[in-house]
Amino acid sequence: MPQPDLQSVVRVAGRRRRPAGDATRRRLLDSGRRIFAEEGFAGAGTQEIVMAAGVAPTALYHHFGNKLGLFVAVGAEVYDVFIGHLRAAVATAESFDDRLDALMRASGELHRSDPTLAPMTVTVQLEVARNEQIRAAMSDTFASFSAFVTDIARTAPADLTENVGVRGVALTIVGIMQGLGSLGATLHDPDDLVATTVVLRRLLAANRTDKAAR
Numbered sequence: 086m087p088q089p090d091l092q093s094v095v096r097v098a099g100r101r102r103r104p105a106g107d108a109t110r111r112r113l114l115d116s117g118r119r120i121f122a123e124e125g126f127a128g129a130g131t132q133e134i135v136m137a138a139g140v141a142p143t144a145l146y147h148h149f150g151n152k153l154g155l156f157v158a159v160g161a162e163v164y165d166v167f168i169g170h171l172r173a174a175v176a177t178a179e180s181f182d183d184r185l186d187a188l189m190r191a192s193g194e195l196h197r198s199d200p201t202l203a204p205m206t207v208t209v210q211l212e213v214a215r216n217e218q219i220r221a222a223m224s225d226t227f228a229s230f231s232a233f234v235t236d237i238a239r240t241a242p243a244d245l246t247e248n249v250g251v252r253g254v255a256l257t258i259v260g261i262m263q264g265l266g267s268l269g270a271t272l273h274d275p276d277d278l279v280a281t282t283v284v285l286r287r288l289l290a291a292n293r294t295d296k297a298a299r
Contacts, residue, residue: 110148112138117159122204122270126156126212126219157222160209163202164226168233170195181240185258186286188237192262193282196269203269203278210263234258261285 116137120129131152135142149155174191178184196203213220213227238246238255245254265285269278 106148109138109140109144112140113145113148113155114159114162117155118163118201118205121156121159122201122208125208126152126216129156153218153222156212156219159205160212160219160223161226163205163209164223164230166199167195167202167206168230172233175237181237181242181245182290184237184240185289188258189261189265189282189286192265193269193279196266196278197275200275203266206266207263207270210266231255231259234262 113134116134117129120134120137123129129152131142131145134152134155135145138144145152145155149158171188171191174187175184178187209219209223213223235251235255238251238258241251241254249257265278265282268281269275272278
């Protein structure tokens with residue numbers, strides 16, 4: 086069976102739609118997010134997705150080209166929301182510590198307000214790691230996230246970067262964000278994740294205070 090052309094998939098997933106098709110496209114994105122988050126890319130069936138969306142099977146192919154196109158569109162949308170929320174959270178922070186605190190707080194609050202976000206971000210990370218086509222199609226999205234985190238890491242104090250560099254600090258921030266996302270994907274009560282971020286923020290603040298006192 087011939088493989089779909091990657092550029093065509095991305096082009097179909099991202100091109101502009103007429104207003105009349107927006108509602109159908111929205112329903113496919115919403116059902117796709119829920120089902121992909123629960124079953125992964127390979128486990129999600131196109132028939133299951135279109136039935137959950139309440140649309141004809143041809144609608145998925147018309148709007149997204151194929152299942153890969155829908156997954157890429159869902160993944161890009163989720164990360165756009167995630168990055169946009171984090172950017173807004175750190176916009177007024179004046180120090181690295183304040184930015185890190187704002188990131189953790191915003192992550193917990195966002196996962197609580199949108200319970201499908203954490204499972205889908207975890208699914209995207211897993212699929213990007215094992216599926217070359219998805220990894221290539223989402224390279225711009227992950228480059229944007231990496232640039233955002235790196236910009237924050239560059240503001241870290243010298244005692245953090247002197248041994249591991251900016252890259253090491255950036256990887257640590259990514260690890261914290263991914264860890265919170267993975268935890269959020271497994272918790273039934275989103276408030277538990279918010280509580281976890283509160284404790285984590287206090288632990289980090291206490292550690293920094295202790296170091297400053299030495």
